[in-house]
Amino acid sequence: MELSERKLKILQAIIDDFIFSAEPVGSRTLSKKYQLGISPATIRNEMADLEEMGYLTHPHTSAGRVPSDRAYRLYVDHLMSRYNLPGEQQASIRAKLTDHFNELNKTIEKAAGILSEITHLTSFALTPKSETNKLKYINLLPVDKRSIVLMIVTETGKVTNTVLKLKQPYEEEKLQLLSKLMTYNYKGKELTDILTVDIIKNVEGEIEALSRLMENIMPEFLRTLENMLNTELYMEGLTNIFSFPEYNDIDKAKMFLGMLNKKEHIARVLDERADGIMITIGAENPDDEMKDCSLITATYRVNGKLIGKLGVIGPTRMEYDKVTSVMEFMTDNLSKAFKIPEDTDSSKEG
Amino acid sequence: MELSERKLKILQAIIDDFIFSAEPVGSRTLSKKYQLGISPATIRNEMADLEEMGYLTHPHTSAGRVPSDRAYRLYVDHLMSRYNLPGEQQASIRAKLTDHFNELNKTIEKAAGILSEITHLTSFALTPKSETNKLKYINLLPVDKRSIVLMIVTETGKVTNTVLKLKQPYEEEKLQLLSKLMTYNYKGKELTDILTVDIIKNVEGEIEALSRLMENIMPEFLRTLENMLNTELYMEGLTNIFSFPEYNDIDKAKMFLGMLNKKEHIARVLDERADGIMITIGAENPDDEMKDCSLITATYRVNGKLIGKLGVIGPTRMEYDKVTSVMEFMTDNLSKAFKIPEDTDSSKEG
DNA sequence: GTTAGCACTCTTTAAAGGTGAGTGCTAACC
DNA sequence: GGTTAGCACTCACCTTTAAAGAGTGCTAAC
Numbered sequence: 001m002e003l004s005e006r007k008l009k010i011l012q013a014i015i016d017d018f019i020f021s022a023e024p025v026g027s028r029t030l031s032k033k034y035q036l037g038i039s040p041a042t043i044r045n046e047m048a049d050l051e052e053m054g055y056l057t058h059p060h061t062s063a064g065r066v067p068s069d070r071a072y073r074l075y076v077d078h079l080m081s082r083y084n085l086p087g088e089q090q091a092s093i094r095a096k097l098t099d100h101f102n103e104l105n106k107t108i109e110k111a112a113g114i115l116s117e118i119t120h121l122t123s124f125a126l127t128p129k130s131e132t133n134k135l136k137y138i139n140l141l142p143v144d145k146r147s148i149v150l151m152i153v154t155e156t157g158k159v160t161n162t163v164l165k166l167k168q169p170y171e172e173e174k175l176q177l178l179s180k181l182m183t184y185n186y187k188g189k190e191l192t193d194i195l196t197v198d199i200i201k202n203v204e205g206e207i208e209a210l211s212r213l214m215e216n217i218m219p220e221f222l223r224t225l226e227n228m229l230n231t232e233l234y235m236e237g238l239t240n241i242f243s244f245p246e247y248n249d250i251d252k253a254k255m256f257l258g259m260l261n262k263k264e265h266i267a268r269v270l271d272e273r274a275d276g277i278m279i280t281i282g283a284e285n286p287d288d289e290m291k292d293c294s295l296i297t298a299t300y301r302v303n304g305k306l307i308g309k310l311g312v313i314g315p316t317r318m319e320y321d322k323v324t325s326v327m328e329f330m331t332d333n334l335s336k337a338f339k340i341p342e343d344t345d346s347s348k349e350g
Numbered sequence: 351m352e353l354s355e356r357k358l359k360i361l362q363a364i365i366d367d368f369i370f371s372a373e374p375v376g377s378r379t380l381s382k383k384y385q386l387g388i389s390p391a392t393i394r395n396e397m398a399d400l401e402e403m404g405y406l407t408h409p410h411t412s413a414g415r416v417p418s419d420r421a422y423r424l425y426v427d428h429l430m431s432r433y434n435l436p437g438e439q440q441a442s443i444r445a446k447l448t449d450h451f452n453e454l455n456k457t458i459e460k461a462a463g464i465l466s467e468i469t470h471l472t473s474f475a476l477t478p479k480s481e482t483n484k485l486k487y488i489n490l491l492p493v494d495k496r497s498i499v500l501m502i503v504t505e506t507g508k509v510t511n512t513v514l515k516l517k518q519p520y521e522e523e524k525l526q527l528l529s530k531l532m533t534y535n536y537k538g539k540e541l542t543d544i545l546t547v548d549i550i551k552n553v554e555g556e557i558e559a560l561s562r563l564m565e566n567i568m569p570e571f572l573r574t575l576e577n578m579l580n581t582e583l584y585m586e587g588l589t590n591i592f593s594f595p596e597y598n599d600i601d602k603a604k605m606f607l608g609m610l611n612k613k614e615h616i617a618r619v620l621d622e623r624a625d626g627i628m629i630t631i632g633a634e635n636p637d638d639e640m641k642d643c644s645l646i647t648a649t650y651r652v653n654g655k656l657i658g659k660l661g662v663i664g665p666t667r668m669e670y671d672k673v674t675s676v677m678e679f680m681t682d683n684l685s686k687a688f689k690i691p692e693d694t695d696s697s698k699e700g
Numbered sequence: 701g702t703t704a705g706c707a708c709t710c711t712t713t714a715a716a717g718g719t720g721a722g723t724g725c726t727a728a729c730c
Numbered sequence: 731g732g733t734t735a736g737c738a739c740t741c742a743c744c745t746t747t748a749a750a751g752a753g754t755g756c757t758a759a760c
Contacts (some may be wrong), residue, residue, distance in 0.1 A: 254592045
């Protein structure tokens with residue numbers, strides 16, 4: 001069966017109404033509220049067709065119709081119109097995003113907050129993952145007799161430091177020498193390579209006197225490198241779901257929040273998502289626990305190299321048009337904010 | 351009226367039973383389950399007295415008795431016995447806490463996780479707040495043509511860095527010079543003093559050539575200092591409340607989670623709590639939103655100077671004995687883990 | 701002082717009946 | 731042939747009613 005113009009109009013009306021009201025839509029309501037120019041009976045006939053085609057479902061005989069995942073998919077792909085963010089809101093988002101612009105993690109966290117605030121959904125933000133990240137230099141700095149700061153800087157401008165406690169006191173010159181040696185050895189190498197390849201031996205061999213200091217520092221150095229490769233997940237608006245009637249059931253709310261509680265899992269799911277705006281509706285989600293939800297993700301870039309994710313999760317009944325537009329706007333602005341200005345290159349890691 | 355030995359015994363039994371079952375306790379149950387050696391009728395008489403004294407309440411005429419806040423207060427202060435953590439659990443906690451011992455924030459976060467896991471409650475952990483924290487040195491390091499790393503180290507070993515984008519290129523020697531100048535000026539000063547006192551002018555006057563560079567760095571420097579004074583709040587086990595029958599009501603759950611969502615508020619509440627183990631029960635909480643909850647907090651110390659908090663929140667019906675013992679054990683271990691070893695002094699700030 | 705007995709209260713659960721929204725079908729209409 | 735009015739039917743939802751059960755408070759006897 002073909003989807004006639006009229007069927008599409010009816011379907012759109014049902015989806016619009018249901019997204020707004022969360023109540024099954026009846027033929028009477030439809031003909032009264034929307035200017036379709038046909039009677040409830042005709043609408044009923046069309047609805048029966050739409051149901052047969054898999055676009056609508058029926059909670060029970062005497063209830064109105066509810067859009068299926070398939071209907072939302074059609075809506076998202078063909079029916080929905082662009083939502084335009086009001087000018088002031090655009091300005092306000094921009095302002096909030098650039099407020100902390102050189103504290104990358106803070107900005108990302110803020111982005112998640114803004115997103116959940118605007119969409120009233122639960123939002124995620126994943127900090128950038130380095131597709132390639134080479135080491136620029138290593139610096140060892142004195143703190144006190146037995147503590148030093150290990151500082152690692154990558155070519156993309158990511159900086160991390162760790163305070164190390166040493167087993168025995170050190171000499172400051174040795175520290176400087178070791179910084180230079182390590183930098184000399186690791187400079188330009190991929191972080192992941194440093195983790196696996198055993199270049200350590202080389203350095204250890206080179207200058208006998210440093211080997212002890214080296215031994216002290218190495219484990220923490222490797223551990224820090226690993227941490228640098230990790231992304232951070234921010235989640236906001238967890239309790240927003242309570243404003244959705246679909247989660248009035250305590251068990252549903254419990255399940256939903258339980259699912260979101262598995263942070264590593266969520267991070268993995270986000271990480272595996274495609275570039276750009278990606279929408280998965282209900283059963284389209286590979287994840288069983290998300291079968292009643294829709295997940296929308298978008299990507300932003302830092303310096304064009306690092307890719308971060310922004311996401312939103314909620315009931316399949318959501319304002320897809322608004323949500324996608326907001327997310328597009330936000331990732332665009334994030335990417336812009338984190339772009340290399342002129343010839344320089346920098347970012348921040350708190 | 352005096353609290354006779356027998357009344358205490360009955361009260362204890364009621365509290366024990368209610369903490370376990372969450373159901374109002376009746377006289378029959380009481381006489382059957384606990385060896386009190388008296389009949390239900392006698393128990394009823396005593397319960398009527400206890401109710402008159404404010405230790406028990408009555409949800410309705412034909413229900414059993416429920417302990418009041420006052421009863422819990424008595425229980426906590428006089429009746430409850432010490433709970434001994436099983437040896438393996440002690441060992442496991444210790445292992446988990448020392449696993450990341452020189453990444454302070456990670457350890458604190460982990461502590462919150464462990465606490466919520468053991469108590470099945472919602473837990474908090476506040477990273478240490480510096481009662482006094484003097485600046486040790488400032489380091490400005492080159493990243494690329496227009497980006498530098500600003501690194502701040504305090505006497506307690508807290509380290510922070512920020513990447514700065516400069517408006518114009520810089521010379522490396524100037525950077526080193528400025529590092530030394532800033533260190534010279536700010537060394538030994540309280541972070542809070544640096545924020546308020548206008549020492550900047552001095553430096554600016556001293557060496558004309560550096561003033562531009564200085565201008566670029568100063569705002570971010572001050573902002574970073576402010577951030578260093580901030581504490582971080584970790585919260586775990588938010589969804590644990592769903593396992594408590596008192597939160598089977600969706601509105602109650604909503605309220606509870608809504609309250610916990612105000613992170614700054616929670617952080618402030620925790621911050622204001624007294625040293626050591628502190629228990630506030632129901633209406634004892636100054637906060638209206640916590641009138642149905644009990645809050646237990648404990649403090650740990652880092653290097654004896656910085657004070658951090660660990661906390662747990664849940665229904666007034668909770669296993670006070672177990673919870674307090676666990677928290678005591680954990681803060682003891684945290685304080686030990688973060689203590690200065692021998693003569694050195696260090697900690698970590700990721 | 702303690703206890704058995706009993707009337708009474710009040711929640712909880714189940715069943716029953718009524719209501720209303722909405723459908724599906726049929727027959728008439730244009 | 732598509733469209734529409736009419737009507738019987740279904741089913742969730744609400745209210746009412748009844749019955750069951752837990753527990754109390756009081757009284758009188760031990």
